[in-house]
Amino acid sequence: MPLRRGCFWLTASAVLVSAFLSLEAPNAEAVIEPMYTLPFYDSFNLACGFHCYYDPVYGWHEGVDYELGVTGVGGERVAAAASGTAKPCPPSPSAGNYIVINHGNGHRTRYLHLRDTPLPSDGQSVARGQVIGYEGSTGYTVPSGFNHLHFETRHAATTFTCGFDGTAVDPYAPSTYMWTTNPPSYAVMPGPDTCSWGANNLRVVVSGTWSDVWQTWWNGANWSGWQTLLGTATSDPSCVSRGTNLVDVFVRGSGEPLPLYLKRWDGSNWSGWEPLYGTLTSGPDACSWGPNDLRVVVSGGDYDVWQKRWNGTSWSAWQSLGGSTTVDPSCVSTDVNRVNVFARGSDGDLWQKRWDGSNWSGWEPLYGTLTSGPDACSWGPNDLRVVVRGGDYDVWQKRWNGTSWSAWESLGGTATSDPTCVSTDVNRVNVFARGSDGNLWQKYWNGSSWSGWTFFSSWP
Numbered sequence: 001m002p003l004r005r006g007c008f009w010l011t012a013s014a015v016l017v018s019a020f021l022s023l024e025a026p027n028a029e030a031v032i033e034p035m036y037t038l039p040f041y042d043s044f045n046l047a048c049g050f051h052c053y054y055d056p057v058y059g060w061h062e063g064v065d066y067e068l069g070v071t072g073v074g075g076e077r078v079a080a081a082a083s084g085t086a087k088p089c090p091p092s093p094s095a096g097n098y099i100v101i102n103h104g105n106g107h108r109t110r111y112l113h114l115r116d117t118p119l120p121s122d123g124q125s126v127a128r129g130q131v132i133g134y135e136g137s138t139g140y141t142v143p144s145g146f147n148h149l150h151f152e153t154r155h156a157a158t159t160f161t162c163g164f165d166g167t168a169v170d171p172y173a174p175s176t177y178m179w180t181t182n183p184p185s186y187a188v189m190p191g192p193d194t195c196s197w198g199a200n201n202l203r204v205v206v207s208g209t210w211s212d213v214w215q216t217w218w219n220g221a222n223w224s225g226w227q228t229l230l231g232t233a234t235s236d237p238s239c240v241s242r243g244t245n246l247v248d249v250f251v252r253g254s255g256e257p258l259p260l261y262l263k264r265w266d267g268s269n270w271s272g273w274e275p276l277y278g279t280l281t282s283g284p285d286a287c288s289w290g291p292n293d294l295r296v297v298v299s300g301g302d303y304d305v306w307q308k309r310w311n312g313t314s315w316s317a318w319q320s321l322g323g324s325t326t327v328d329p330s331c332v333s334t335d336v337n338r339v340n341v342f343a344r345g346s347d348g349d350l351w352q353k354r355w356d357g358s359n360w361s362g363w364e365p366l367y368g369t370l371t372s373g374p375d376a377c378s379w380g381p382n383d384l385r386v387v388v389r390g391g392d393y394d395v396w397q398k399r400w401n402g403t404s405w406s407a408w409e410s411l412g413g414t415a416t417s418d419p420t421c422v423s424t425d426v427n428r429v430n431v432f433a434r435g436s437d438g439n440l441w442q443k444y445w446n447g448s449s450w451s452g453w454t455f456f457s458s459w460p
């Protein structure tokens with residue numbers, strides 16, 4: 001896998017087993033802060049950061065300027081960075097068409113220079129990832145006609161007006177963990193993960209609006225409704241079932257460096273969140289081939305893929321699997337002593353690495369064009385499937401039938417998150433992803449055909 005090194009905000013230290021820097025449990029956080037996601041879906045150029053210039057009329061530049069999609073061309077979708085209440089503002093000579101969103105607790109985000117009148121109405125509730133307008137160049141831009149999004153994050157606001165409530169803060173400052181991924185490197189919103197212990201069980205986990213972990217499960221007949229598992233998520237969570245009535249949920253928590261946490265269901269009770277430490281630059285994904293096997297993969301401080309394994313009794317140390325990735329990797333077990341690990345390489349392609357019970361293969365390319373992390377699922381030794389978001393923002397899959405890989409196949413949809421897949425039984429596959437409306441959508445394979453995408457739930 002091609003290497004990606006030298007990111008400015010983290011050292012290239014390969015030390016994943018941290019000292020006791022992150023003992024605080026995720027649910028012990030005293031202050032609830034919103035965690036923002038990039039307020040668009042497209043590729044971006046960060047044209048001008050916080051305080052990148054001083055204007056004699058308007059003062060310091062108090063936001064971040066993003067050029068979206070194809071540079072110089074407006075019209076890309078602008079989305080809410082977190083859930084909140086919308087206040088579309090009258091056009092101004094400086095800000096052009098713009099909108100403010102109130103996230104509560106004094107937190108506001110502002111979106112300037114939109115092409116058109118903002119989409120939400122005054123007082124409307126908007127979901128994280130909901131489209132609120134389109135990139136433009138209205139108002140005062142430098143240079144004139146500069147198509148971009150000026151995105152502003154403000155704290156300690158006491159009113160909710162179109163003016164300068166509160167204090168502008170730098171969303172990229174190392175001291176402020178304002179992003180659900182730090183720093184945001186690609187444009188996806190928080191996404192779901194799924195797990196199952198059999199034909200009548202299916203569970204979905206997500207990080208909620210206030211960064212706690214939520215689950216809902218299906219018992220073969222009904223969905224439970226959303227239930228919070230608390231915690232403070234700084235990544236998408238992951239769940240896995242090692243057997244009937246066993247669920248393990250992993251998430252990257254808060255701290256420095258960002259550590260892994262685990263919460264376990266034993267059939268009757270949930271444990272608290274337990275720290276497993278590490279230095280995570282992605283969310284985790286977990287897999288298992290039976291009650292006494294459990295494995296979790298992450299991107300580490302050096303952007304290699306790292307794993308940690310539990311053998312039924314104790315946890316191994318963190319172990320590097322090499323490779324280089326900046327987004328959530330995925331693992332799946334098709335059988336006892338069989339593990340496949342998938343990651344998006346720095347070239348944007350999908351790569352895999354396989355464990356055969358005694359050795360790891362090298363990283364092998366499976367190509368594709370990924371704009372998300374992958375997720376993999378399997379119903380048995382001769383079935384393996386991986387789902388990703390493609391370059392067109394559709395969900396795509398690639399399937400292995402025990403002998404060979406299929407070509408990439410579009411499953412449609414317009415995903416704004418990593419997709420996830422799970423098999424509850426032979427010939428049964430469920431795929432979930434966040435849609436462009438900020439809601440959770442699903443699609444289902446019954447052994448012979450795919451359903452269409454159907455609305456599953458609004459985001460908790």
Ligand SMILES: [Zn+2]
Pocket residue numbers: 048061063064065149150151
């Ligand atoms: Zn600006």
